[in-house]
Amino acid sequence: MIRSVRGLLAATGPDGILVEVGGVGLLVHVSTHTLMGLPPVGSAVHLETYLAVREDALDLYGFSGASERQLFEACIGVSGVGPRIALAICGLDAPEALRSAIQVGDSRTLQRASGVGKRTAERIVLELRDRMGDVPAVTRGGRIAPSAPVGPVGEAREALMALGFSGDEINGALTDAPDGADTAGLVRHGLSRLRRS
DSSP, X not given: OOOEEEEEEEEEETTEEEEEETTEEEEEEEOHHHHHTOOOTTSEEEEXXXXXXXXXXXXXXXXXXXXXXXXXXXXXXXXXXXXXXXXXXHTTSOHHHHHHHHHTXXXXXXXXXXXXXXXXXXXXXXXXXXXXXXXXXXXXXXXXXXXXXXXXXXXXXXXXXXXXXXXXXXXXXXXXXXXXXXXXXXXXXXXXXXXXX
């Protein structure tokens, strides 16, 4: 299994990027998130990787860090989610923000990825939400920062945090929130649960 690649970024294109390693050019499929963080062509690059083995092909997928690769691997473990869809999901936002969206059950965020419909997004949330843990967003400088609101659930979380509730309290309060509720409805639901506890 090829777990990482370090070499020269030779080219970028619609199919991925070309990384030259010891005179060999490797085609590496990357997410939009990783692509936007790459240095200019001609620069050295280091990527965490995942090798997908099929009967007719060996496809190498590259990631900006271990966190994105782990999210990718979690997604392809969900029934009906292949590497291409998982990569599209990883390209939506930083891995920490996507983990938070899954954790709070925000399937609508995942539906923004190409090839992800409502049922697939809901299946991903259902199967992965308990495996995401409490993941804070991390800035490029390595400091923990609050996650940007992600749809109505993210906005409701922000509103409840502004009222002084902790992330764990909010997660518990929103666990059984009704699907399709708007921000105001989620805040009301969260407050009703938090007041009982």
